[in-house]
Amino acid sequence: QVQLVESGGGLVQVGGSLRLSCAASGRTFSSYAMGWFRQAPGKEREFVAAISWSGGNTHYADSMKGRFTISRDNAKNTVYLQMNSLKVEDTAVYYCAAADPGVWYPDSVATYSYWGQGTQVTVSS
Numbered sequence: 001q002v003q004l005v006e007s008g009g010g011l012v013q014v015g016g017s018l019r020l021s022c023a024a025s026g027r028t029f030s031s032y033a034m035g036w037f038r039q040a041p042g043k044e045r046e047f048v049a050a051i052s053w054s055g056g057n058t059h060y061a062d063s064m065k066g067r068f069t070i071s072r073d074n075a076k077n078t079v080y081l082q083m084n085s086l087k088v089e090d091t092a093v094y095y096c097a098a099a100d101p102g103v104w105y106p107d108s109v110a111t112y113s114y115w116g117q118g119t120q121v122t123v124s125s
Contacts, residue, residue: 002026002098002114009094009119012086016123020081022096022116030054030074033099035112036081038092038121048094049081050106059106086123093118 008020022034035050049070050059058070069082079096097112105111 002029002032004096004098004114004116006094006096006116006119009121011122011124014086014088014123014125016086017082017084018086018121020083020094020096020119020121022079022081024077024079024098026077029077029098031101032114033101033104033106034070034072034079035097035099035106036070036079036094037097037109038090038094039118040092043092045095045109047107047109051079052104053101061107083121086121088123088125091121091123093120 003025005023012018031053033052036048037045038048039045047061048064049068051070051072055072067085072079095118096116098114099112
């Protein structure tokens with residue numbers, strides 16, 4: 001079991017940056033692959049980025065490549081999402097998620113067993 005708490009969301013102008021953090025409880029954080037997803041009003045939850053348990057493998061949605069960077073610090077039980085060159089269409093609630101050890105489909109909502117409560121990111125023009 002792991003509990004996740006996101007932070008770092010807020011209001012930013014187009015072209016700005018934000019860094020989201022997701023703090024996890026539990027001593028086995030390093031065994032979980034982690035992902036970030038987002039959900040805009042009236043839309044389905046969509047994949048943003050994911051990182052393997054060791055941090056050695058990362059995956060990104062095409063529209064985030066080159067702008068977003070996922071990382072993790074297993075000593076701090078925290079995963080990060082650095083977001084640069086933000087666009088209005090990046091406005092959404094951002095969720096972090098943890099996948100139990102085993103088969104992992106990084107961009108699949110169904111592969112993640114644990115979810116945070118979300119943090120709002122609003123990009124204004």
